[in-house]
Amino acid sequence: MKKKLEAREAARKLARARKTETMEAAIRKAARQIPRGKVATYGQVAAAAGYPLHHRQVVQALRGAGGLLPWQRVLGAGGEIKLKHEAGAEQRFRLEMEGVRFKGKRVDMAAHQHIFRTWEL
DNA sequence: ATCCTGACCCAAG
DNA sequence: GCTTGGGCCAGGA
Numbered sequence: 001m002k003k004k005l006e007a008r009e010a011a012r013k014l015a016r017a018r019k020t021e022t023m024e025a026a027i028r029k030a031a032r033q034i035p036r037g038k039v040a041t042y043g044q045v046a047a048a049a050g051y052p053l054h055h056r057q058v059v060q061a062l063r064g065a066g067g068l069l070p071w072q073r074v075l076g077a078g079g080e081i082k083l084k085h086e087a088g089a090e091q092r093f094r095l096e097m098e099g100v101r102f103k104g105k106r107v108d109m110a111a112h113q114h115i116f117r118t119w120e121l
Numbered sequence: 122a123t124c125c126t127g128a129c130c131c132a133a134g
Numbered sequence: 135g136c137t138t139g140g141g142c143c144a145g146g147a
Contacts, residue, residue, distance in 0.1 A: 020144075042129060053142055055129050060144075062128075074128085082128045091128090 026050055027061040030116065034073040037098045038114035039107055041077050048116035073114070079107035 026049040033048070034040050040048070042055035051057065062071045072094040076082040081091050092102070101108045 023144090046129095051143095053130095054144085056127065056143055059128050071128085076128075077130055084128080087128075 023049070023051055023054070023057060024061040024064065027054075027058055028065050028069060031058075031062065031065075031069050031071070031074060033116060034070055034114045036070075037100060037112065039073045039075055039079065039095070039100060039109070039112050040114045040116070041075055041079075043077065044114075044116065045074055075107055079109040079113075080105065081107075 027045060030045050030049040031040075034045075042058045043052075045058045046052060046054040049058075058074065062069060062074060065071075072091045081088050083091050095107065096102070100112050
């Protein structure tokens with residue numbers, strides 16, 4: 001009885017997990033395309049992954065994947081770093097190490113914005 | 122099912 | 135530059 005319910009619950013959970021995994025995988029794939037010295041916005045990464053309007057999930061994906069991704073190359077609209085305090089300082093530091101130049105508080109997007117290759121979608 | 126939250130985005134004033 | 139309001143979406147309590 002109870003066992004059956006548990007099994008069903010587990011299956012449901014798995015299906016959900018796999019679904020989101022696909023989306024996150026696509027997002028990670030897109031994020032990985034950003035080369036050193038280049039950057040992209042959350043919205044662009046989401047769109048490049050095939051999920052426009054899912055900029056928020058990009059955050060989830062980046063947080064989850066942790067150090068396996070060039071998370072520092074993903075910025076908010078206008079080239080703004082959206083992280084706070086220490087994390088934000090580290091992101092800026094990492095980018096500067098890659099040669100990314102800042103215009104005040106924002107990244108010089110005109111010079112460093114990565115153009116995603118549409119045929120890789 | 123509802124409510125809240127988040128490394129968001131954008132147009133207005 | 136600023137704040138405000140509205141829109142978007144998935145995940146967790």
